[in-house]
Amino acid sequence: MNSKRSSCDGTSTIQLWLSPMKLLLFAIFYFVGTIIFSLNKLLMKGVSSECGEEAIETLALVYKPVQQGPKRVLGIACQGTIVPGKHQNHTDTVLVSSYCIMEDPQEGYVVSVGSPDPHGDLQSSAQQFRAQRILNFPFEKHPVGILKTPQPIMYSDTVQPMCIADVPLPDEHACILGVVTRGGLMTLRHVQMLYESDCEPLAEGLSSYLCAKVKEIDADVAETFGMNPELDIYPFSAPLDFDINGVKAGSLETPLFCLTNEHPTWSVYGFVLNAYNVTDPESPILFSDVPSDLEAIKQHSDVTYQQWVQSINILVAAAPFEPVINYW
Structure with a gap:
């Protein structure tokens, strides 16, 4: 027992x-x-990243070479947005207003991403890329331009792609506007969409466009557009010497992002083109319409920079007169 x-x-x-x-x-x-x-x-x-999950992380600042006295310096050209390409973890495509890249400087353009304060406290996190423009004419039918970068823009916590709107803006939506403040900070403003008729006198023959106004009663539309030539931005070098004197009034065609019931992540719907009165916060703002130019946009965003260069070289070889094309 x-x-x-x-x-x-x-x-x-x-x-x-x-x-x-x-x-x-x-x-x-x-x-x-x-x-x-x-x-x-x-x-x-x-x-890898899904498009449209963030908004401010998709903003890009575009610079162009300008002549200042005896030297060439970088001045702000406009604000754009990073969009997806063929790869999961990076892109080489930035969407801008066609009017932003009308000029064809020999040095090309420079795109800065990854920092909401590229000339201030967060300057060290900004990444600069040389870029080559792609335009379709006439601008009235193709108001959206593309910048292609030879070097890949890698996605990260501070660099994300924006979805490209593929249908007209529905009635149910919420929209925001990219902003460069007087201090050089890239941020966002809420906007209220208006009827097209509110911007009709500004449309200048555009077959398709959007109209909105800034929601915040204290928002300065001039600041929203980046139209104030007295922007207080510190000089930097990337890769040309930068000087704020290169900024011209009305040079920032900022992007419009919207959420809808059908597409609950952000998409780019247009870029600022004009306004009745840039000093009046209640002034209607005219925007280009991205979905109306979708076919031309996808034609170039869905190919890599190298594929685009190869297609250009084929066109050059077939052309009776060789055009001047700058790429790296």
């Missing part, structure tokens, strides 16, 4: 000891598994 009781007590002791051990092992495996899953999510976020 004693031996049986002893044997039974020993088994119970072992079982009682194994139970907490099982719990401990389960807890360890669960903890390790959670860490691995979280790391995988983090790594995946770093190498």
Whole structure:
């Protein structure tokens, strides 16, 4: 009896000891598994991204060379937005207003991404890329231009792609406007969409356009457009010397982003073209219409920079007169 009781007590002791051990092992495996899953999510976020999940992280500042006395310097040309290309973890395409890149400087353009304050406290996080323009004429039918970068723009926590609107803006929507403030900070403003008739006198023959006004009663439309030539921005070098004197009034065609019931992530719907009175916060603002130019946009956003260069070289070889094309 004693031996049986002893044997039974020993088994119970072992079982009682194994139970907490099982719990401990389960807890360890669960903890390790959670860490691995979280790391995988983090790594995946770093190498791929869905478009339109963020708005401010898609903003790009575009610079162009301008003549200042005896030297060429970089001046602000406009604000654009990063859009998806053929790859999951990077792109080479920035969407802008066609009017922003009308000029064809020999040096090309420079695109800055990754920082909402590229000339201030967050200057170190800004990334600059040389870019080549792509335009379709006439501008009245093709108001959206494209900048292609030879070097890939890698997605990260501070660099994200914006969706491209592929249908007209529906009645149910919420819209925001990209902004460069007087201090050089890239941020966003809420806007209220208006009837097309409110901007008809500004449309100048455009077959398709959008109209809106800034919602914030204290918002300065001149600031929203970046039309104030007294922007207080510090000089920087990337890769040409930058000087704010290169900024011209009305040179920033800022992007319009919207959410809809059908597409609950942000999409770019247009770029600022004009306004009745840039000093009046209530002034209607005229925007280009991205969906109306979708076919031309997709034609170039869906190919890589290298594929685009190859297609240009084929056209050059077939042309009776060789055009001047700048690319890197």
